[in-house]
Amino acid sequence: MTVTTRGTLPSYLTEGRAVxxxxxxxxxxxASYQIEGAVRDGGRGPSVWDTFSRTPGKVASGHTGDVACDxxxxxxxxxxxxxxxxxxxxxFSISWPRVQPDGSGPVNTRGLDFYDRxxxxxxxxxxxxxxxxxxxxxxxxxxDRGGWTSRDTAxxxxxxxxxxxxxxxxxxxxWTTLNEPWVQAFLGYGSGVHAxxxxxxRSALLASHHFVLAHGLATQALRAAGAQxxxxxxxxxxxxxxxxxxxxxxxxxxxxxxxxxxxxxLLNRQILDPVLRGEYPAEVLEIVExxxxxxxxxxxxxxxxxxxxxxxxxxxxNPCVVRSSPGEPxxxxxxxxxxxxxxxxxxxxxAMGWPIVPAGLSRLLLRLSQDYPEVGxxxxxxxxxxxxxxxxxxxxGRVHDADRTAYLESHLRAAHAxxxxxxxxxxxxxxxxxxxxxxxxxxxxxxxxxxVDFATQRRLLKDSAMWYRGVIEExxxx
Ligand code: GCO
Numbered sequence: 001m002t003v004t005t006r007g008t009l010p011s012y013l014t015e016g017r018a019v020x021x022x023x024x025x026x027x028x029x030x031a032s033y034q035i036e037g038a039v040r041d042g043g044r045g046p047s048v049w050d051t052f053s054r055t056p057g058k059v060a061s062g063h064t065g066d067v068a069c070d071x072x073x074x075x076x077x078x079x080x081x082x083x084x085x086x087x088x089x090x091x092f093s094i095s096w097p098r099v100q101p102d103g104s105g106p107v108n109t110r111g112l113d114f115y116d117r118x119x120x121x122x123x124x125x126x127x128x129x130x131x132x133x134x135x136x137x138x139x140x141x142x143x144d145r146g147g148w149t150s151r152d153t154a155x156x157x158x159x160x161x162x163x164x165x166x167x168x169x170x171x172x173x174x175w176t177t178l179n180e181p182w183v184q185a186f187l188g189y190g191s192g193v194h195a196x197x198x199x200x201x202r203s204a205l206l207a208s209h210h211f212v213l214a215h216g217l218a219t220q221a222l223r224a225a226g227a228q229x230x231x232x233x234x235x236x237x238x239x240x241x242x243x244x245x246x247x248x249x250x251x252x253x254x255x256x257x258x259x260x261x262x263x264x265x266l267l268n269r270q271i272l273d274p275v276l277r278g279e280y281p282a283e284v285l286e287i288v289e290x291x292x293x294x295x296x297x298x299x300x301x302x303x304x305x306x307x308x309x310x311x312x313x314x315x316x317x318n319p320c321v322v323r324s325s326p327g328e329p330x331x332x333x334x335x336x337x338x339x340x341x342x343x344x345x346x347x348x349x350x351a352m353g354w355p356i357v358p359a360g361l362s363r364l365l366l367r368l369s370q371d372y373p374e375v376g377x378x379x380x381x382x383x384x385x386x387x388x389x390x391x392x393x394x395x396x397g398r399v400h401d402a403d404r405t406a407y408l409e410s411h412l413r414a415a416h417a418x419x420x421x422x423x424x425x426x427x428x429x430x431x432x433x434x435x436x437x438x439x440x441x442x443x444x445x446x447x448x449x450x451x452v453d454f455a456t457q458r459r460l461l462k463d464s465a466m467w468y469r470g471v472i473e474e475x476x477x478x
Contacts, residue, residue: 009410013358018416019476023067025128025427027084027089027471028449029381031179033065034436036095038072042110045101046190047137048147052195063442067077067203069434070457075118077459081450083125085465086472090127091380092118092365094164095134097292103139104156112167129381131168132176132233133161133218135185136195143196146330148185148207151296154214161218162230165225165345173228174441177218180235180315181211181271191333193440194451201335209301212274214355216305233313233380234271237262237320242343245319259340263322266336276372278306287336311426312368316374316411317476318362350407351385351445358410365418365425374376376424381431382411385438385445388462390425390453399451408464412477426460430468434459 033049053064053245082090096103098111115131122129136158142153161177178184187194189203198204219230229315239260243250252260274280279302280288288294291436334340345355365377384407391398408430419425435448443454449465452458471477 009358012417013410013413016094016314016413017478018413019474020416020419021478022475023091024475025378025429026475027087027091027128027130027427027429028072028085028433029091029130029429029431030097030433030436031093032069032098032130033137034133034432034438035069035071035434037066037068037355039064039066039069039450041072041096041292042114043096043108044111045097045103045108046140047095047136048140048143048195051140051143052197053196058195058197059440059444060444063437063444065437068112068437068453069452069454071323071434072114074457075114076121078155079118079121080433081461082122082127082460085133085449085461085469089427089429090122090432090433091130091132091176093132093137094132096160097137097139100139100160101141101392103142104159105109107163110398113167115164119168123154123171130173130174130176131164131172131230132179133157133164133277134177134214138196147196148189148210149203151210151213154210154217157214158217158221162221162225163167165222165227169225169227174231174311175222175227175229176231176233176313177215177222178211179233181436182207182267183217183235185375186209186333190335191331193333199332201330201332202292203335205335206289207298208270209296212271212305213301215275215309216301216307218310219307220304224278229310230308230378231311231378232271232275232309233315235315236268236272236364237316237318238367239267239320239322240360240362240363241323242321242345244356245345245347245360248359248363250358253324255326256322257463258367259324261320263320263334263337263340266334267320267402272312272372274302274305275309276306276312276375278302284477291335297383309375311376311378312372313378313430313451314364314368315381316361316364317384318354319357319363321355351387352441354384356384356407356410358407358414359412361414362418363398364419365415365423366421369423371408373424376426378426379415379428381429383408383431383447383449385447388435388446388451389462390451397460399460401464404464405467409477412471414474
């Protein structure tokens with residue numbers, strides 16, 4: 001079924017030229033556990049996602065990443081696909097348990113060999129690698145020692161960063177320390193929807209601090225090793241009331257304004273302020289102290305965390321919608337959100353049930369560039385799952401994913417509007433290159449611009465991929 005989103009959008013999100021500044025980076029993103037498969041090959045150790053996906057009831061239909069897109073064996077074919085689309089950049093993540101099966105100590109050179117071959121293949125194709133060191137697949141051994149609730153894990157990430165840089169640093173310029181620390185901390189340790197599946201507010205808050213500490217320590221290690229560009233990728237969303245989604249200038253009651261402010265502190269500033277300003281908002285400290293005490297925040301931590309960071313990578317899918325709701329208990333993913341509801345919006349949604357609000361991306365990029373002017377921005381993920389249908393009757397098969405193309409087009413226009421408004425946006429990476437293992441949803445949700453038949457591993461460009469090739473050629477919507 002095609003969801004028509006266009007009728008509900010203002011015209012600047014649906015029509016007119018939107019050409020980006022010269023040198024704008026166009027690419028696509030993936031993550032190791034979601035595409036590689038080969039979980040027992042080449043000396044790889046188990047990760048928390050192997051354990052979690054094997055635990056009954058955690059992932060839809062009991063799906064696992066055991067085979068996924070078999071990218072570990074098919075990477076050369078996948079790089080050829082990227083080259084065919086004209087991608088200038090490819091963001092992928094390194095599987096920590098391939099490189100250090102136990103998360104520390106001995107290095108598995110066969111694991112590094114895989115990424116070495118991938119980076120060379122990209123180089124030959126003229127595609128710039130954007131390496132994410134950590135996209136959620138923590139070595140299980142480290143989880144057994146406390147995972148991200150343990151301060152030691154932050155030091156282990158820095159050590160691992162240095163190992164990977166030692167092998168790839170001659171060819172890789174851009175290094176992302178972490179992908180979406182908020183999601184890992186609060187869905188992994190708070191609501192338990194993601195691995196390792198713990199459900200405890202205190203653990204989630206400890207994890208959140210240890211993530212930003214890990215970013216700071218890994219940044220120091222990477223800089224010392226000569227890394228040129230450091231990025232932190234976050235799941236940043238503008239926090240808004242339902243009325244503000246309809247009309248950005250809508251009046252907001254004092255109670256709703258307080259709800260917006262508190263959730264913005266939890267989602268965005270809990271991560272960005274320590275990293276970019278060297279401090280936590282007072283509202284965050286008050287919530288942390290109430291649930292976890294402050295003993296885990298050591299005296300010099302904020303100095304260690306506040307390292308020069310070149311780019312913030314923004315993964316944007318939808319806004320975070322809140323309103324004041326006296327008496328509401330805190331959501332398990334949001335310790336400190338007592339008295340706040342997260343209402344569903346009456347707007348078109350993707351197959352994930354996520355509301356489609358492209359204007360939220362403009363608002364977010366402009367806000368980040370105003371509040372944190374010293375850092376460059378990159379959209380490191382944006383995309384949508386829809387119910388794709390392969391039309392085999394057409395030669396070679398086709399996927400007419402008009403709703404995905406409409407989603408991407410409206411968000412590109414929103415990104416362009418932010419550039420026009422002064423946001424320092426350097427590039428845009430589609431999530432995702434390939435249909436893949438969508439975490440707790442398994443293979444039921446398809447985000448790719450390339451369709452993957454998981455039974456045969458056939459790759460098929462969807463219409464959105466061909467549309468994106470044209471966008472890249474024109475440097476936007478011409
Ligand atoms: C993310 C994740 C991706 C998801 C995507 C869709 O960073 O949230 O990087 O792995 O697949 O966001 O949920």
